[in-house]
Amino acid sequence: MRQEPSSYRIDAFCRPFGKSRQAYDERSHYVATTSVEEDTILSLVRTVREDFPRMGARKLLICLKPKFEAMHLHIGRDAFIELLYRNFMLVRKVKNRRKTTFSNHWMHKYPNLTSGYTPSVPNRLWVSDITYIETGGAVGYLSLITDAYSHKIVGWNLSRTLRSPGALSALKMALGSLSGKQPELIHHSDRGSQYCCRDYVNMLHRRNIRISMTENGDPLENAVAERVNGILKTEWIYDGKPESWQKTVAFVGRIIDLYNNQRPHQSIGYMVPAEVHQTGMKTERMWKNYYRSRNIPMNGNMGENKDSVPEQDGMKNSCPEKEEQKTLHQGNEAKA
Numbered sequence: 001m002r003q004e005p006s007s008y009r010i011d012a013f014c015r016p017f018g019k020s021r022q023a024y025d026e027r028s029h030y031v032a033t034t035s036v037e038e039d040t041i042l043s044l045v046r047t048v049r050e051d052f053p054r055m056g057a058r059k060l061l062i063c064l065k066p067k068f069e070a071m072h073l074h075i076g077r078d079a080f081i082e083l084l085y086r087n088f089m090l091v092r093k094v095k096n097r098r099k100t101t102f103s104n105h106w107m108h109k110y111p112n113l114t115s116g117y118t119p120s121v122p123n124r125l126w127v128s129d130i131t132y133i134e135t136g137g138a139v140g141y142l143s144l145i146t147d148a149y150s151h152k153i154v155g156w157n158l159s160r161t162l163r164s165p166g167a168l169s170a171l172k173m174a175l176g177s178l179s180g181k182q183p184e185l186i187h188h189s190d191r192g193s194q195y196c197c198r199d200y201v202n203m204l205h206r207r208n209i210r211i212s213m214t215e216n217g218d219p220l221e222n223a224v225a226e227r228v229n230g231i232l233k234t235e236w237i238y239d240g241k242p243e244s245w246q247k248t249v250a251f252v253g254r255i256i257d258l259y260n261n262q263r264p265h266q267s268i269g270y271m272v273p274a275e276v277h278q279t280g281m282k283t284e285r286m287w288k289n290y291y292r293s294r295n296i297p298m299n300g301n302m303g304e305n306k307d308s309v310p311e312q313d314g315m316k317n318s319c320p321e322k323e324e325q326k327t328l329h330q331g332n333e334a335k336a
């Protein structure tokens with residue numbers, strides 16, 4: 001409107017809509033300022049996505065918050081998600097298609113010592129699992145050991161096969177950060193043959209580490225390990241396919257370093273795992289679960305928390321969402 005050499009004044013266009021010239025100028029300034037701010041925000045998002053190509057919107061906002069404050073950019077969570085949506089920058093989930101656990105074997109399987117147990121400091125519970133990476137037409141298998149308190153990956157190894165040496169190498173890396181025996185530490189895994197083999201079990205026994213394994217195929221029995229696998233796969237591995245084995249090993253080392261030292265985690269109050277692991281600071285989970293809490297004495301006997309309510313199969317007898325729906329339904333019937 002301003003660019004065309006017209007004899008009409010801005011006031012004449014605003015008057016039929018009940019708007020003033022001042023309102024028009026303020027709106028024009030707001031649109032221009034918002035456009036510049038959104039372009040700046042999207043540019044910062046693209047920069048972060050170079051290292052975290054599939055990081056979700058909420059964690060992106062946490063990572064970028066200091067920069068936004070320094071640049072006096074103000075945007076809320078919902079507006080940030082909407083901005084990414086309008087610019088096709090939200091990520092989609094990818095499904096896992098490969099099996100890495102083979103538990104139908106003759107070796108001894110240990111009971112689950114971690115049901116309902118939540119560690120209060122680092123190096124009290126380690127969880128292990130194996131995932132896969134496609135590279136150069138081949139497949140590599142990544143063994144991971146994660147501290148359940150800090151969510152830091154303390155040991156890892158990339159192997160060309162699913163045999164036990166890969167898992168053993170990851171365990172040696174994790175144990176290298178500790179000295180002496182560890183009678184208070186629990187090592188938890190699935191019942192895969194890599195974790196049940198003699199060499200792996202003996203290495204744990206030599207450090208007096210207690211062994212715990214899942215009892216069925218429920219992913220919730222090894223939830224932290226499954227979650228770490230999912231983060232690495234969906235945020236990095238699925239999009240990055242190195243051409244050679246050497247590049248794959250370097251790629252894995254880099255993404256684990258990013259995961260441990262830069263990526264905020266919702267489960268530890270949006271802190272980074274390396275800092276929580278080093279300091280042992282108390283963190284607050286930013287999500288809820290409805291599983292009961294039980295204490296595991298150091299003698300290995302399971303003891304239920306006296307304050308807990310009797311439940312069925314490790315779950316609460318009622319779910320808050322279902323109870324709320326039931327209450328609303330009864331209220332509607334009463335009104336009817």
